[in-house]
Amino acid sequence: MDLILWRHAEAHDHPDVQTGRPGDETDMARRLTARGEKQASRMAAWLDRQLPDGARIWSSPAVRCEQTAQALGRKFKLREELSPTGSAQALLDLVQWPQQGKSPVVVVGHQPTMGRVVARLLGLRDDECSVKKGAVWWLRHRERDGIGQTVLVTVQTHELL
Template sequence: MNLILWRHAEAEDHAASDLARQLTPRGRKQAQGIAKWLKVRIDDDALLLASPATRTIQTVEAFGDRYRVVDELAPGARAQAVLAAAGWPDGIAETVVVIGHQPTLGHVAALLMTGVEAEWSIKKSGIWWFQSRSRNGDGQTVLRAVMNPDLL
């Protein structure tokens, strides 16, 4: 299974509610750049799961309109809720892209890399790509890629 954590792009600081915050023009550009980078690297049957926040939906829409909104990925979600939504490590699909928030995605990345949740930061519109595999009967987590919009 491939699990790709994609933090939403830059969003406005204030709105009627936290869930209503929209991407800034810079954020739209960030999302488009990462979506373009990702499209050529993942299969068409990848499953995209987005938080119900407007900024995550606008981020994933740069990729296309094939996504599901998952309430369990809302701001403040627990790392285990993200992993459960994606079906990690076996997967509900071969490739699952989770579009979400900090600090949750940083907690997930730390948990996958070290076995312990920690305060790791994922840059706005950045992705961390993990793969689960089995070697000699042992489950392993592999970090396949980290990409940030300023590297494009």
Template sequence: MDLILWRHAEAEEMAASDLARQLTTRGRKQAQNVAKWLRARLPDDALILASPATRTIQTVETLTDQYRVVRELAPNASVDDVLKAVGWPGGVAPTVVVVGHQPVLGEIAAQLLSSGHDQRSWALKKGALVWIASRDRNGNGQAVLHAAITPDLA
């Protein structure tokens, strides 16, 4: 399974509610840059899941209109909520993209890639993504970093 963790791009600070916060002009450009990079590499059968927050939906829509909103990915989701939603490590699909929030995306990356040694959260820049692949090596499951990209490098 390939798991792509994509943090929503820059959003406005204030709105009627946290879920209603929209992308800023800069955030739309960030999302477009990363979407262009990802589109060139993403398999056609990838399953794309987004938090119900407006800013994540606006981020994912720069990539595609073929996505599912999953309430378990909302702000304040837990690592277990997200990993259960994607079916890690076997996967609900061969490639799953999660468009979500900090700190949980950084917590997932730290947990999967640290092999249990250092599970502090990683800071993911707004609009950045981390691509993690699961594999079996000598009968042991492993998570391997496939790519990490920020909007300014996309």
């Protein structure tokens, strides 16, 4: 199974930095900045060349994630499990990790959930990994000698494209 974690591109800050909370109504409505739109477009062009036609794509319902996913130009589904307050386990349950599947799964979501998923799959502490805005982490599950392994296929950022 291939799991591609794509953190949303740069978005406008929450207007109420003092009392605003991840997942509140204002947070969910935050849009990408002009720079974030360019980041999403560059990453989407690269990702589109790598993905087979049958890839499943899921996104957080936050507007900034939806805009990031739209840059790919493919059909995707919004999933509440991927909201800013979602957990790493909810994401892994949604994608049914590590079941073998022929088609990759792309998840557009948020930090710290993305970093926690990467950390869990690579055997790190939850707080040891942070996923940069707009970046893609491509992970693969495979079996070797009857033992499941997670392979880091690539990490890509818009600056390197």
